[in-house]
Amino acid sequence: MPIKEKARKLLDEGLDGVLGYRVVDGTHVPHLFSPEDIDRMSEDYPGDERYPVSLLLRRLQAENPGVRLGVVVRGCDERALIELAKQGQVDLDRIVMLGLACDEDLVCSCGCPQPYPSGIEQGEKVAAVPAEKLIEKLDSLRPDERLAYWRGQFGACIKCYGCRNVCPMCYCKECALEDEDLVERGVVPPGEPVFHLIRALDMAGRCIDCGLCEEACPMGIPLRTLYRKVGLCVEEKLGYRPGRSVEEECPLAILGTDTDIGGPGD
Amino acid sequence: MPEKQTKKKDEVKILAFLCNWCSYAGADLAGVSRIQYPPNVVDIRVMCTGTISPYHVLKAFQLGIDGVLIAGCHIGDCHYMKGNYMTYKRFQVIRDVMKFIGIDEERLRLEWISAAEGEKFAGVVRSFTEQVAHAGPSPLRTGWDSSAESRERIREMFKQLESLEPVT
Numbered sequence: 001m002p003i004k005e006k007a008r009k010l011l012d013e014g015l016d017g018v019l020g021y022r023v024v025d026g027t028h029v030p031h032l033f034s035p036e037d038i039d040r041m042s043e044d045y046p047g048d049e050r051y052p053v054s055l056l057l058r059r060l061q062a063e064n065p066g067v068r069l070g071v072v073v074r075g076c077d078e079r080a081l082i083e084l085a086k087q088g089q090v091d092l093d094r095i096v097m098l099g100l101a102c103d104e105d106l107v108c109s110c111g112c113p114q115p116y117p118s119g120i121e122q123g124e125k126v127a128a129v130p131a132e133k134l135i136e137k138l139d140s141l142r143p144d145e146r147l148a149y150w151r152g153q154f155g156a157c158i159k160c161y162g163c164r165n166v167c168p169m170c171y172c173k174e175c176a177l178e179d180e181d182l183v184e185r186g187v188v189p190p191g192e193p194v195f196h197l198i199r200a201l202d203m204a205g206r207c208i209d210c211g212l213c214e215e216a217c218p219m220g221i222p223l224r225t226l227y228r229k230v231g232l233c234v235e236e237k238l239g240y241r242p243g244r245s246v247e248e249e250c251p252l253a254i255l256g257t258d259t260d261i262g263g264p265g266d
Numbered sequence: 267m268p269e270k271q272t273k274k275k276d277e278v279k280i281l282a283f284l285c286n287w288c289s290y291a292g293a294d295l296a297g298v299s300r301i302q303y304p305p306n307v308v309d310i311r312v313m314c315t316g317t318i319s320p321y322h323v324l325k326a327f328q329l330g331i332d333g334v335l336i337a338g339c340h341i342g343d344c345h346y347m348k349g350n351y352m353t354y355k356r357f358q359v360i361r362d363v364m365k366f367i368g369i370d371e372e373r374l375r376l377e378w379i380s381a382a383e384g385e386k387f388a389g390v391v392r393s394f395t396e397q398v399a400h401a402g403p404s405p406l407r408t409g410w411d412s413s414a415e416s417r418e419r420i421r422e423m424f425k426q427l428e429s430l431e432p433v434t
Contacts, residue, residue, distance in 0.1 A: 137427055138366070147368025147405055149423060182321055193367055193406075194328040201320045204359045226366070233362040238355060251355055255348040261341065261355065 003072055003098045003122045004041045010070045010096055011035045018070035018098070019057060021045060030056055032069075045072075045123075047106030052168040052212055054080035058090050070096040076210035078117035079243025080168040083208055086246065087253075089171055101125050112209050134225045135232070153221045154192035162216035163199065163223055169206045176202070196226065203227045205234045205250040208243040278399045280307045281326045282335040282391075285315045287345040288380045289337035295384030303388040304395040307335070314338070316349025320360050323374070327364075330407040333373045333398035337390070340378040350378070372401045 001009075007018040011034070021028040021042045028049040033041055054077050060069060073081065078097060085092045101116035101123030108129055116125045138146055164170050164177060176198050177183055183190055183198075207227040214224040235241050238251045284290040290311045296303065312318055315338030326334050336353065344350045357376045365371045375397075377390050 134427075141368075143365075143368045143370055144405070145368070145423065146366070148419075149427070150367050152417070152424070176321060182325060191328055194324045197324050197363060197367065198321060200363055201324070201359060204363075229366045230359065230363055233359055237358040237362070252352075252359070255351050256355070258341070261351055 001121055002043065003100060004038075004043050006098055006121050007033065007041060007070055007072075008038050010098075011038055014068075015070050015096065016064075016067045018072075019053060019060070020070075020072045020098075021049075032060070045100055047103050048109065050074075050210075050212060050215070052080070052166055052210070053077045054084055054090070054168040055166075057081070057095065058084060058168075058171065061090055061094065066094070068094045068096075070098055072100055073097045073117050074100050074102055075114045075116045076112055076208055077168075079114070079208035080210065082244075082246050083169060083206060083242045084171075086249070087206075092246070098122075110211055112211065131228065132225060134222060135229055138225075151192055154196050155189050156219040156221060157189045157192070157195065158219060159188050159190045159195070160218060162218065163213040166212045166216040168210065168212070169203070169208065196221075196223070199223075200226050200230050204230050205238070205240055205252045206242055207231055278306045278332050278395055278403075279330070280333040280335060280391075280395060280398060281331045282307050282309045282337060283312055283315060283318050283322070284309050284379075285338040285345075285350075286311055286313050288339035288343065289315075289377075289387065291381035292337075292379045292383045292387045295381065296388045297384075299384050301384055301388040303391040306395050307391050314344065314346050314349035315353040316344070316346065316351075318353065318356075320356060323360055327369065327373070327404060327406050330404055332401070332404045332407075333375070333394060335375050335377065335390070335394055337377045337379045337387070340380055343380065369405070370401045372397050373404065 003020065007020060011018060018033045018038070019030060020033055022031045022040045023042050028042055028045065030051050030053060053071060053073065057069065057071050061067065078099070081090055081092065081095065081097070084090045097117065097119065099117035099120040101120045102110070103123065104126050107115045107126045111129055111131045113128050113131070115128055138149065141149070161177065164175065177195060183195055207230065209224070209228060209231065211224050213227070214222065217223055231241070240248065240251050242250065284293055290309070293309060315336055318336060323334050336357065338350045338353055339345060341350060353376065361371050361374050364374065375394050379387050379390065
């Protein structure tokens with residue numbers, strides 16, 4: 001069922017609001033629709049206007065306890081909501097997801113591992129394209145060449161915090177990137193590589209590969225590549241991929257058993 | 267004393283995080299038993315290696331430390347039951363990320379050393395000091411070279427990377 005129709009139906013059935021998109025000056029922007037203005041919801045979703053919808057939803061739920069909302073989700077949004085639910089940041093029982101599959105152009109330009117949510121209301125499922133080659137290229141370099149590459153990239157950072165601000169998974173009240181003991185105040189570029197490695201390690205087992213960080217970066221630093229590499233490490237060494245299922249626990253969030261670290265069993 | 271500090275400036279600097287119950291006690295035993303080991307290590311006592319944040323390890327390298335050693339209780343012997351499980355898992359990620367950035371994984375080591383293993387502690391410090399000395403002073407000791415020549419060199423490298431074929 002087209003998403004607008006479904007949204008209208010859900011609002012009639014008593015949902016408090018639906019987080020979707022409307023067009024403002026030719027651009028799609030997120031908007032919380034009520035029964036009064038549901039007609040203004042956009043019926044089409046051009047691919048490259050993307051927002052961290054799960055971040056908005058988390059704030060809406062926090063500021064309005066008990067509210068029941070529908071939300072238009074892409075594959076990445078669903079992964080983010082699953083991970084946030086596991087970390088106690090959203091309540092999935094009070095959310096109705098309206099699934100939107102990404103179109104072919106977006107799938108090719110974004111390159112995420114699953115460009116469609118588990119339940120699709122609108123859009124055709126398009127298979128994921130293999131992700132970037134930059135990780136392979138970097139792995140083939142010598143360590144000192146790799147270091148020079150990353151130091152050059154990090155040296156462009158203007159400390160705008162765009163990557164952190166747009167990330168659906170960033171919700172710490174006291175951010176490590178603003179801790180004076182870790183990151184010196186008033187220094188640009190920020191101490192490399194600590195600034196970016198703090199983020200990279202915080203993304204271990206949590207990054208759902210939406211790519212908004214790299215899109216937000218005004219200096220074009222290949223952040224997504226870095227966080228993808230961290231995700232690969234977690235998947236290979238600890239057998240966990242974020243956003244896969246609500247039941248699966250992140251090994252970095254729990255103590256775990258002996259078998260998780262290669263022993264015979266507790 | 268100023269003279270000794272000048273001589274030590276070019277030597278290897280290692281930071282060791284030792285857990286209070288096992289490794290720190292093991293280090294104490296090495297000391298009490300007069301077992302000789304290189305003086306390049308500075309110890310930091312933590313209650314459990316599970317409390318070591320990856321941020322601390324990163325910051326150590328940022329500040330110019332050449333090598334970081336983390337030593338805790340053997341698996342199954344942690345004073346807090348499973349603190350060292352967290353250490354083990356976190357360490358995998360820290361090591362792989364640093365390797366990807368280009369910082370030699372030889373500069374990082376995780377060992378399980380019990381309170382009775384004074385000789386083992388000394389042996390680990392000896393071998394790790396040699397390993398880190400072989401890797402050389404940390405490349406992060408010098409700030410990023412933002413001169414025009416360096417930037418040109420890096421620009422060339424970016425261009426080369428663009429044209430490289432991926433490894434099959």
